[in-house]
């Protein structure tokens with residue numbers, strides 16, 4: 329069992345927030361993120377007895393990215409070192425892994441997952457030539473895994489290939505469920521990648537196709553949930569037998585939750601917003617149900633039903649939430665008082681998500697695993713036998 333690990337990241341004040349003369353209401357202290365309700369008590373942040381005015385939440389990581397001149401400022405690179413490295417390590421060891429960014433529209437999800445292409449191009453997976461271990465600018469080493477990349481978006485509850493082949497171009501793809509491997513997108517095109525550069529290029533190519541629009545809250549707002557997946561296929565010898573592990577890494581950039589009046593959405597934008605909110609509400613319900621199930625140290629027999637299939641997003645993330653995956657949630661928040669209620673909501677969901685217990689296992693060849701276990705058992709019995717012989 330492994331808990332979902334949760335990180336919170338607070339971005340700098342945006343121009344819009346500065347224009348509204350917004351006040352900073354977030355404080356990061358070690359692993360703790362605190363939010364101040366300005367309406368309750370203006371002076372509370374520095375005061376001692378703040379009552380309900382300051383709400384504090386501990387997380388696995390709390391990242392202050394508000395002011396680059398502050399000593400506590402956390403860079404993209406640090407976030408990659410803390411989170412991305414572990415994800416890659418897990419995948420190389422044969423575990424499934426998932427990183428998903430959750431938060432209000434304009435709070436910095438895409439920035440954290442995809443990087444800023446202009447001045448800070450570090451994505452959650454690291455620098456261009458960086459730490460993808462065997463995958464580097466040169467070529468794949470002999471012992472390294474074979475890698476396939478996939479990229480799709482869920483837009484208005486429909487799945488579209490972001491790296492389409494001629495067959496999938498313009499098509500709505502179906503979601504199916506494999507009895508052992510779980511839900512997947514049927515006929516999604518796959519791309520063999522040999523270097524980090526290729527991974528980055530595919531991400532960029534897909535991002536250009538992704539549904540975005542300018543809203544009142546964000547100039548380039550993602551109107552879809554995007555899932556970039558890498559399959560790691562590693563061949564090796566285990567117990568003198570040829571064996572294979574197949575692991576998946578999902579990088580999920582969710583569309584942001586939004587209030588229609590804040591985004592000034594009408595027409596198509598309003599419909600998109602309703603669909604985005606619908607799947608995020610389902611995600612919230614799934615997170616809550618899983619958190620309730622996990623309380624007490626293990627997944628209890630299901631009294632509560634987990635409604636994975638109520639949205640395409642949660643169906644496809646079934647393994648990542650409560651299943652066979654090492655999962656990290658990055659909750660992104662705005663520092664501004666004008667976003668108080670959305671920020672508090674995000675912090676509460678992030679806090680609940682910490683209670684979710686997953687069951688990550690190495691995805692190895694089951695026959696090789698059985699043979700290895702039987703050999704260990706034979707060795708154990710032989711040792712017992714020879715110990716018995718020595719006594720008699």
Ligand SMILES: Nc1ncnc2c1ncn2[C@@H]1O[C@H](COP(=O)(O)OP(=O)(O)OP(=O)(O)O)[C@@H](O)[C@H]1O
Pocket residue numbers: 338339340342393431432433434435436437438439440444546548549550551582583584585660
């Ligand atoms: N940590 C950060 N440092 C500097 N700028 C940031 C940071 N996070 C976000 N920004 C800026 O804030 C704006 C909104 O960020 P981003 O597009 O990543 O938000 P989002 O949560 O993905 O929004 P949406 O849900 O609408 O797609 C962008 O201009 C981005 O460059």
